[in-house]
Amino acid sequence: MITCFIRYEIDPFKKDEFAEYARNWGQAIPRCGADLIGYFGPHEGSATTAYGVYNIESLAAYEAYRARLAADPSGRENYAFAKRQRFILKEDRIFLTNVSAPHGALVTP
Numbered sequence: 001m002i003t004c005f006i007r008y009e010i011d012p013f014k015k016d017e018f019a020e021y022a023r024n025w026g027q028a029i030p031r032c033g034a035d036l037i038g039y040f041g042p043h044e045g046s047a048t049t050a051y052g053v054y055n056i057e058s059l060a061a062y063e064a065y066r067a068r069l070a071a072d073p074s075g076r077e078n079y080a081f082a083k084r085q086r087f088i089l090k091e092d093r094i095f096l097t098n099v100s101a102p103h104g105a106l107v108t109p
Helices: 012-032 059-071 073-085
Strands: 002-010 035-040 049-056 088-096
Touching: 002 012, 002 059, 012 035, 012 049, 012 059, 012 073, 049 059, 059 073
Parallel strands: none
Antiparallel strands: 002 049, 002 088, 035 049
């Protein structure tokens, strides 16, 4: 399992639009094959940084998921919404593996 972290730079005057965009992914992302952890918008500190986070089985599964998302009617509409409203200024993706699991395991010396 890998986790995709999407770091967004958003227009600080369009946080509500980003929140709508994030909510719109709530159905499409799981339907297209990824395990959505969530979207996180500015609260305190930076007014321009937001994140989207989801798990996917592998990079090959990611490629198939992206194709399904691009073909999904609500996915296409959400991409179009972001393009029309122009609230995303920059978007970066990184794929990470959880190296700390299992959590809370008792380690004996």
